Amino acid sequence: MRQRLRQGRDRLATALITAGGIGVIAAVMGIAVFLVVEVVPLFWPAEPTGIRLEALWLPQDVAGLDAPAYRWQPSLADDSGPLFSLPPLVWGTLEAAAWSLVIAVPLALGAAAHSALFMSRRLRARLRPTLELMEALPGVVIGFVAGLALAPWLERHLGLALALLLLLPTGLLLAGGLWRQLPARLQRRLPLGWAALWLMPWLVLTWGLAHWLGPRLETLWFGGDLRAWLEVTLGLDYANRNAVIVGMAMGFAVVPSIYALAEDALSGVPRSLAEGAQALGATRWQTLWRVMLPAASPGVLSAVMIGAGRAVGETMIVLMASGNTALMTANPLDGLRSMAASIAIELPEAAPGGTHYRLLLLAALLLFAFTFLVNTLAEVVRTRLHRRYRRLGGPS
Amino acid sequence: MRGWHRKTGRARLPRGEGPWAWLSAGSVSLSLLLLALLLGLLASRGLGHFWPGDVALVTLQDGRQLAGREVREQPLPDGSGHERLYRTGNRDLDGEIWDWVALAAIREVSHPPELLVLERRRWSEFIGRLVALEPEAGPRLEGEAAWSALTDRLAELEAGREAIRELRERTILPLVRRLEREGKSAEATRALAAAEARVAELRASLGGARLVLESVSGERLIQSLDEIVRARRPNAMSGLDKLVAWGERVWRFLSEGPRVGNVEDGVWPAIFGTILMVLLMSVVVTPFGVLAAVYLNEVAHQGRLTRLVRIGVRNLAGVPSIVYGVFGLGVFVYGIGGRLDQWFFEASLPSPTFGTGGLLWASLTLALLTLPVVIVATEEGLARIPHRQREGALALGATRLEMLSRVVLPMAMPAMLTGMILAVARAAGEVAPLMLVGVAKLAPQVPLDGDFPYLHLERKFMHLGYHIFDAAFHGNDVQAALPIAYGTALLLVLVILVLNLTAIFLRHHLRSRHGTLSSY
Numbered sequence: 064m065r066q067r068l069r070q071g072r073d074r075l076a077t078a079l080i081t082a083g084g085i086g087v088i089a090a091v092m093g094i095a096v097f098l099v100v101e102v103v104p105l106f107w108p109a110e111p112t113g114i115r116l117e118a119l120w121l122p123q124d125v126a127g128l129d130a131p132a133y134r135w136q137p138s139l140a141d142d143s144g145p146l147f148s149l150p151p152l153v154w155g156t157l158e159a160a161a162w163s164l165v166i167a168v169p170l171a172l173g174a175a176a177h178s179a180l181f182m183s184r185r186l187r188a189r190l191r192p193t194l195e196l197m198e199a200l201p202g203v204v205i206g207f208v209a210g211l212a213l214a215p216w217l218e219r220h221l222g223l224a225l226a227l228l229l230l231l232p233t234g235l236l237l238a239g240g241l242w243r244q245l246p247a248r249l250q251r252r253l254p255l256g257w258a259a260l261w262l263m264p265w266l267v268l269t270w271g272l273a274h275w276l277g278p279r280l281e282t283l284w285f286g287g288d289l290r291a292w293l294e295v296t297l298g299l300d301y302a303n304r305n306a307v308i309v310g311m312a313m314g315f316a317v318v319p320s321i322y323a324l325a326e327d328a329l330s331g332v333p334r335s336l337a338e339g340a341q342a343l344g345a346t347r348w349q350t351l352w353r354v355m356l357p358a359a360s361p362g363v364l365s366a367v368m369i370g371a372g373r374a375v376g377e378t379m380i381v382l383m384a385s386g387n388t389a390l391m392t393a394n395p396l397d398g399l400r401s402m403a404a405s406i407a408i409e410l411p412e413a414a415p416g417g418t419h420y421r422l423l424l425l426a427a428l429l430l431f432a433f434t435f436l437v438n439t440l441a442e443v444v445r446t447r448l449h450r451r452y453r454r455l456g457g458p459s
Numbered sequence: 460m461r462g463w464h465r466k467t468g469r470a471r472l473p474r475g476e477g478p479w480a481w482l483s484a485g486s487v488s489l490s491l492l493l494l495a496l497l498l499g500l501l502a503s504r505g506l507g508h509f510w511p512g513d514v515a516l517v518t519l520q521d522g523r524q525l526a527g528r529e530v531r532e533q534p535l536p537d538g539s540g541h542e543r544l545y546r547t548g549n550r551d552l553d554g555e556i557w558d559w560v561a562l563a564a565i566r567e568v569s570h571p572p573e574l575l576v577l578e579r580r581r582w583s584e585f586i587g588r589l590v591a592l593e594p595e596a597g598p599r600l601e602g603e604a605a606w607s608a609l610t611d612r613l614a615e616l617e618a619g620r621e622a623i624r625e626l627r628e629r630t631i632l633p634l635v636r637r638l639e640r641e642g643k644s645a646e647a648t649r650a651l652a653a654a655e656a657r658v659a660e661l662r663a664s665l666g667g668a669r670l671v672l673e674s675v676s677g678e679r680l681i682q683s684l685d686e687i688v689r690a691r692r693p694n695a696m697s698g699l700d701k702l703v704a705w706g707e708r709v710w711r712f713l714s715e716g717p718r719v720g721n722v723e724d725g726v727w728p729a730i731f732g733t734i735l736m737v738l739l740m741s742v743v744v745t746p747f748g749v750l751a752a753v754y755l756n757e758v759a760h761q762g763r764l765t766r767l768v769r770i771g772v773r774n775l776a777g778v779p780s781i782v783y784g785v786f787g788l789g790v791f792v793y794g795i796g797g798r799l800d801q802w803f804f805e806a807s808l809p810s811p812t813f814g815t816g817g818l819l820w821a822s823l824t825l826a827l828l829t830l831p832v833v834i835v836a837t838e839e840g841l842a843r844i845p846h847r848q849r850e851g852a853l854a855l856g857a858t859r860l861e862m863l864s865r866v867v868l869p870m871a872m873p874a875m876l877t878g879m880i881l882a883v884a885r886a887a888g889e890v891a892p893l894m895l896v897g898v899a900k901l902a903p904q905v906p907l908d909g910d911f912p913y914l915h916l917e918r919k920f921m922h923l924g925y926h927i928f929d930a931a932f933h934g935n936d937v938q939a940a941l942p943i944a945y946g947t948a949l950l951l952v953l954v955i956l957v958l959n960l961t962a963i964f965l966r967h968h969l970r971s972r973h974g975t976l977s978s979y
Contacts, residue, residue, distance in 0.1 A: 069858050072858070080750060080753055080754050081759075083751070083754065084755060084758065084759070085754070087754075088754075091772065091827065094778070094782065101789060169486065170486045170489065173483040174490055177480070177484050177486065177487050180480075181480060192963050193494070195963065196956055199888070199956070199959045200955070201889070201890070201952070201955060202888070203888070203890045203924040203925075203928055204924075204948045204951060207928070207931055207948055208501070211931055211944070231485065231489070232485075235481045235485035238485075239478060239481035255480065255484070258480075258484035262485055266485065266488055267492075348477050373777065375779070376778070376779020376781065376782070377779070378781045378890075379891055403779055403891070407781055407895070410784075410785065410788060411788075423785070424789070430779050434777055437777075438777040438778075439771075439774050
């Protein structure tokens with residue numbers, strides 16, 4: 064009797080867990096279903112909505128302009144009606160993501176390579192959690208600092224920024240050159256494995272040098288004012304909050320996630336491969352470039368893809384650091400407006416069920432589909448990679 | 460590579476690694492440096508604002524005088540020197556609390572000890588000199604006597620305010636509530652009238668006195684005493700006094716509500732709202748997340764479909780948070796909330812009760828957002844438990860439920876805890892979805908109070924992250940809001956860092972424990 068009761072309870076619990084588990088997973092997956100259901104009436108309206116679908120991706124006639132143009136102006140005061148054209152938003156999203164990858168990928172991959180190859184084991188064990196903390200920094204804080212501290216600073220110190228861009232790599236190479244001239248005793252005190260730490264004062268020194276050099280460079284090459292030179296000679300407008308600021312802030316935000324995955328991929332390469340190459344006389348960097356990177360390239364690629372997915376969907380940083388002007392220019396010093404920021408600003412005011420509402424939901428669906436696909440692809444690539452490592456290295 | 464070609468007497472291992480090694484090392488240091496810079500900026504600006512710095516009395520070349528705290532310096536636009544920004548306060552006199560002064564125009568800067576800084580309830584601070592104190596009764600006091608009388612009176616004032624607040628919370632509010640519930644009762648009405656009379660009496664004893672103030676440019680101002688929160692003479696304070704004053708300001712920042720358009724005083728409602736929302740969220744997300752993880756790992760048939768679902772769930776963690784916000788708005792707020800309003804709150808339509816953003820919908824949205832985090836962390840913990848533990852339990856005759864509840868789940872406890880903490884850390888920092896489902900710029904009513912049903916799930920709430928966004932981007936005077944925004948940002952970052960450190964520590968603990976578990 065007691066046995067029967069236990070069995071019955073077990074069966075009941077299993078059924079409940081199954082139902083609950085399936086329910087939870089269905090609820091999470093329900094997001095996609097909801098978005099699709101809400102967006103469909105846009106394409107097959109029950110009653111005419113008054114907008115032409117081509118207008119969403121083709122240039123429209125804009126009052127006051129001769130040629131048709133792309134405009135996203137959902138709430139227009141005058142009588143010409145709202146203008147819904149998605150390309151400026153898509154462009155803004157991709158531009159922001161692209162600039163953040165330009166900043167983040169070299170930093171993250173460099174850091175991953177360094178920590179997989181040269182870094183001392185103890186430092187590496189500390190570095191990972193530190194960068195994990197960096198990843199946890201909320202977007203609203205990064206966006207706030209970028210929009211209200213970095214943007215005004217950069218506006219006043221364009222020359223310094225340019226000098227930094229030139230001096231940082233040169234300074235690092237110089238540090239390498241100087242290090243090789245040091246006596247062996249000092250070299251042992253400053254090992255390459257801890258270079259990440261002892262290079263920091265050196266970088267601060269470089270910063271100081273750039274501070275001195277920046278204004279002089281500006282006087283020498285650009286007639287004293289880089290910003291005016293940009294506007295006059297190159298015809299580039301400088302917006303206070305622009306794509307480069309967004310790129311820097313969002314780059315900072317995605318560095319940790321790219322680093323973590325790329326480092327996983329690199330340090331997962333079977334030791335036998337790297338040791339073989341080094342035994343044949345390759346330097347560690349040659350080993351990385353010729354042996355480890357080809358083996359780990361899918362993993363590195365998937366790391367970059369995850370970073371791109373995060374950059375495309377990040378809302379608060381773009382909202383606070385980009386100026387939110389829906390422009391379609393290739394000028395990186397101009398503002399932009401991304402889809403995520405548009406949703407955050409406009410959706411609370413859009414009437415539910417209206418065209419504007421459904422268009423914003425379409426944008427959300429695009430974001431969802433893009434990030435989901437990219438992440439799935441990255442996941443598949445990584446699974447394949449792990450299988451390949453097992454085949455290459457055997458049980459390590 | 461250069462090192463490789465450099466042939467010295469005997470063959471030796473290459474010591475140099477070529478340029479790339481240094482560039483890659485530099486990218487690590489640069490990332491760390493940027494992180495340190497960001498945290499340092501937040502800490503210095505966030506905490507520095509509360510320091511009662513010296514007030515400078517600036518005499519310009521043309522004889523004009525101004526008093527204020529130095530904020531920063533920057534080069535003049537035409538490159539002919541530098542200018543300095545002073546926070547001079549006195550918005551009611553000057554209409555502006557900032558003053559840019561070119562360094563070349565300054566004749567003299569001094570720090571006279573008698574300069575007074577008053578924090579007031581309305582307007583901004585007053586910076587200037589105290590001329591006289593005029594009490595309700597008695598002689599007018601001037602000079603040092605006025606200052607010592609002022610400090611005494613402010614202490615009394617503080618005690619009086621405290622008494623009024625106590626009276627209101629302990630006596631008046633419960634009485635009002637009782638009257639509302641039970642209808643009129645002579646006894647309660649009499650008690651209420653007595654309490655209100657006591658409050659009026661207290662209030663009358665507080666006000667009345669007036670201050671005669673003078674700004675450094677010579678304008679006179681009459682200020683009634685009950686408007687004043689604090690009075691200080693920073694130039695006359697010692698380092699220790701300043702430290703005490705700083706601690707007090709920090710405490711006020713943490714424990715009081717905002718004043719003057721969210722740019723002064725505290726963020727307590729935002730702290731409270733964040734904590735409450737996150738607590739509600741974790742109450743929802745933990746059981747469901749664990750349930751789904753147990754299903755995926757222990758119950759479901761481990762086939763292709765389960766693997767696909769697992770990948771899908773994992774990838775949902777990478778879906779932008781704003782998409783969850785859209786889902787929350789469309790399904791919870793407009794869908795379920797609108798329906799609830801039609802069924803239960805028809806009387807108050809068209810003004811929505813649940814059909815608009817609120818605490819409940821925000822917590823549910825964030826629960827959905829963090830569900831993948833909990834599922835993934837719990838699954839990791841479940842997968843670490845050696846199979847022989849399960850098999851042993853089953854072999855001893857346990858049913859699956861008993862095996863799960865007595866053996867597997869207790870062992871997976873740290874993993875679940877890690878998942879929950881990570882979820883909380885993620886949720887505490889998310890702002891974008893909240894903008895769609897219920898955060899408010901200024902919520903006068905905290906969602907938790909003494910009124911039945913005590914927890915008001917339909918109310919809007921304040922949030923630390925949104926407070927930063929709002930203070931920094933929607934205020935009239937961004938410059939004045941910056942210190943509070945920095946302080947709030949620092950607070951948010953600290954909370955999240957502590958949560959994450961706890962999660963990291965737990966995970967480490969978990970790994971070392973299961974490392975020993977699976978080794979024998």
